[in-house]
Amino acid sequence: MPALSTALSAAGVAVLALAASSANAAKAPATLEHVIAFGDSYSDNGNTFKVTGYPAAPYFNGRYSNGPTWAELVANATVGNSNFTDVAYGGAYASKAALSPPQNLTAGEFDPPDLTQQLQYYLGNHTKYPHPRTTLYTLFAGGNDYVNPFQAGNKPDANKVAGAIVSFVQALHESPLNATDFLILDMFDFADLPVVRQAAAQAGNATGTTILAGATALSNGHNQVLAAGFAGLTTKTPALKIRLVDFYSLAKASSTNFKNGTSPCVTLAPNATASATYRSTDPKNVIACQDPDSYWYWDDQHPTAAGHKMIADLALKTLADPSAIINGTDGSRNKTSPTGGDTGKNGTQGAGHSGSKSAASTQAYVFGSGAAVLAAVVTAFFAL
Numbered sequence: 001m002p003a004l005s006t007a008l009s010a011a012g013v014a015v016l017a018l019a020a021s022s023a024n025a026a027k028a029p030a031t032l033e034h035v036i037a038f039g040d041s042y043s044d045n046g047n048t049f050k051v052t053g054y055p056a057a058p059y060f061n062g063r064y065s066n067g068p069t070w071a072e073l074v075a076n077a078t079v080g081n082s083n084f085t086d087v088a089y090g091g092a093y094a095s096k097a098a099l100s101p102p103q104n105l106t107a108g109e110f111d112p113p114d115l116t117q118q119l120q121y122y123l124g125n126h127t128k129y130p131h132p133r134t135t136l137y138t139l140f141a142g143g144n145d146y147v148n149p150f151q152a153g154n155k156p157d158a159n160k161v162a163g164a165i166v167s168f169v170q171a172l173h174e175s176p177l178n179a180t181d182f183l184i185l186d187m188f189d190f191a192d193l194p195v196v197r198q199a200a201a202q203a204g205n206a207t208g209t210t211i212l213a214g215a216t217a218l219s220n221g222h223n224q225v226l227a228a229g230f231a232g233l234t235t236k237t238p239a240l241k242i243r244l245v246d247f248y249s250l251a252k253a254s255s256t257n258f259k260n261g262t263s264p265c266v267t268l269a270p271n272a273t274a275s276a277t278y279r280s281t282d283p284k285n286v287i288a289c290q291d292p293d294s295y296w297y298w299d300d301q302h303p304t305a306a307g308h309k310m311i312a313d314l315a316l317k318t319l320a321d322p323s324a325i326i327n328g329t330d331g332s333r334n335k336t337s338p339t340g341g342d343t344g345k346n347g348t349q350g351a352g353h354s355g356s357k358s359a360a361s362t363q364a365y366v367f368g369s370g371a372a373v374l375a376a377v378v379t380a381f382f383a384l
């Protein structure tokens with residue numbers, strides 16, 4: 001892990017004072033002092049658990065994994081746990097408003113706050129906001145926006161979901177937070193998630209192939225819209241430092257980086273009730289494998305603690321790499337290579353998932369005819 005001051009000066013924070021200033025720009029302190037995380041189960045440190053009691057053990061203290069999440073690890077490595085604020089909720093959508101038609105909860109079900117509501121919570125619970133020049137905002141969201149609609153047989157739209165994430169970054173940049181520094185994960189390939197592979201396998205070969213191709217197209221579309229949207233934002237506002245972490249390539253290299261890069265560590269107990277899910281309130285429902293550190297997947301939708309550690313390492317590497325900051329001026333961005341693995345090892349931009357040159361089109365990236373079948377099989381991503 002880079003030392004705090006090294007990481008920060010390397011990340012260009014000190015340079016911020018020289019950057020073209022927006023109305024809100026102020027003097028740049030030399031160091032990072034605060035990390036604030038928004039998002040879903042990939043960043044949640046127990047917020048959903050505090051309300052619902054799930055996911056219970058063997059999940060770790062309310063995390064959707066067997067250890068701390070990447071956002072916690074990034075905070076720990078830079079500002080320490082006491083200067084970390086985690087506003088992420090397992091099960092959260094990037095945007096409920098972007099869902100069409102809206103998802104309807106059953107009575108009594110917990111309704112996790114989406115990004116906009118998380119921001120409202122944050123603002124409502126604090127009277128003083130940290131100085132933007134000393135604050136890093138981490139963000140990962142979107143998975144639930146794609147999968148939950150399938151259950152109802154609807155087609156998610158990457159333009160809307162990724163567009164909502166871009167709009168959220170802009171909202172954080174506006175008053176009262178005036179955020180300038182962002183560390184954001186792009187989307188992994190949904191086709192690799194165990195829950196999607198299981199659904200594809202059960203759907204038979206032809207439909208299964210369509211489901212997997214649709215999942216990949218959706219992830220690529222998401223990442224193209226993010227890259228183009230952030231390039232657009234930084235063109236308008238050069239003071240914004242948006243770093244997009246190449247999570248896609250890291251997740252692709254799971255079988256290189258882990259002995260078991262494809263299957264979940266946890267399994268449902270043989271005698272678990274028929275309606276049991278991995279992420280329940282009953283610890284008796286789930287059995288963990290003996291060697292979680294050799295697995296990339298903790299359950300059918302989330303990385304292990306060892307996986308989160310690897311995500312955090314890549315995120316910190318990206319934070320320390322000034323050339324990873326999205327530059328809307330020339331529309332380019334150098335990718336920080338994932339740790340290990342052969343994907344992106346030589347810094348090559350993989351087709352379709354990175355680089356702001358692949359501009360967002362108005363095309364909707366959606367699942368094809370396999371969606372209804374997937375909907376019938378998939379029970380939930382990222383939570384619930």
Ligand SMILES: *[C@@H]1O[C@H](CO)[C@@H](O)[C@H](O)[C@H]1NC(C)=O
Binds near residue numbers: 032078079080083
């Ligand atoms: C934590 O935040 C306080 C201000 O709220 C700051 O004085 C302190 O230096 C920060 N700690 C670290 C390790 O950044």
Ligand SMILES: *[C@@H]1O[C@H](CO)[C@@H](O)[C@H](O)[C@H]1NC(C)=O
Binds near residue numbers: 068073076077
């Ligand atoms: C946080 O960092 C401290 C020291 O840097 C380390 O001892 C501790 O294990 C870390 N905690 C986590 C959860 O990584």
Ligand SMILES: *[C@@H]1O[C@H](CO)[C@@H](O)[C@H](O)[C@H]1NC(C)=O
Binds near residue numbers: 101102103104152
């Ligand atoms: C939710 O309820 C509204 C209004 O009853 C309905 O139009 C919509 O189709 C429902 N959405 C889903 C996903 O079932």
Ligand SMILES: *[C@@H]1O[C@H](CO)[C@@H](O)[C@H](O)[C@H]1NC(C)=O
Binds near residue numbers: 120121122123124125
């Ligand atoms: C403060 O946060 C809690 C969740 O931790 C939320 O329920 C509450 O609405 C927030 N308060 C305000 C005023 O937004």
Ligand SMILES: *[C@@H]1O[C@H](CO)[C@@H](O)[C@H](O)[C@H]1NC(C)=O
Binds near residue numbers: 132176
């Ligand atoms: C953000 O900018 C507004 C003025 O546009 C200012 O009132 C507010 O205090 C700033 N917030 C922070 C956290 O610096």
Ligand SMILES: *[C@@H]1O[C@H](CO)[C@@H](O)[C@H](O)[C@H]1NC(C)=O
Binds near residue numbers: 205208209212
């Ligand atoms: C379909 O069959 C081919 C050839 O056996 C195989 O490579 C592929 O993985 C199968 N696809 C699915 C989704 O089952």
Ligand SMILES: *[C@@H]1O[C@H](CO)[C@@H](O)[C@H](O)[C@H]1NC(C)=O
Binds near residue numbers: 260261263264
């Ligand atoms: C991964 O783990 C699963 C479940 O424990 C097992 O069935 C599978 O064979 C393992 N794969 C490898 C490559 O070790």
Ligand SMILES: *[C@@H]1O[C@H](CO)[C@@H](O)[C@H](O)[C@H]1NC(C)=O
Binds near residue numbers: 271272285
């Ligand atoms: C399943 O069996 C184990 C061992 O007998 C027991 O400890 C556990 O409570 C049972 N699980 C459920 C959900 O009843």
Ligand SMILES: *[C@@H]1O[C@H](CO)[C@@H](O)[C@H](O)[C@H]1NC(C)=O
Binds near residue numbers: 323324327332334
């Ligand atoms: C990307 O990396 C190359 C080679 O290291 C360098 O010449 C180029 O200036 C970099 N581009 C950006 C946008 O940082």
Ligand SMILES: *[C@@H]1O[C@H](CO)[C@@H](O)[C@H](O)[C@H]1NC(C)=O
Binds near residue numbers: 327328
């Ligand atoms: C962005 O790219 C332009 C053109 O290549 C270059 O002049 C400028 O210095 C770059 N800005 C940053 C912050 O790297």
Ligand SMILES: *[C@@H]1O[C@H](CO)[C@@H](O)[C@H](O)[C@H]1NC(C)=O
Binds near residue numbers: 342345346348
């Ligand atoms: C580097 O990228 C090129 C271009 O895509 C590819 O053909 C080559 O196999 C890569 N080399 C390594 C060592 O990964």
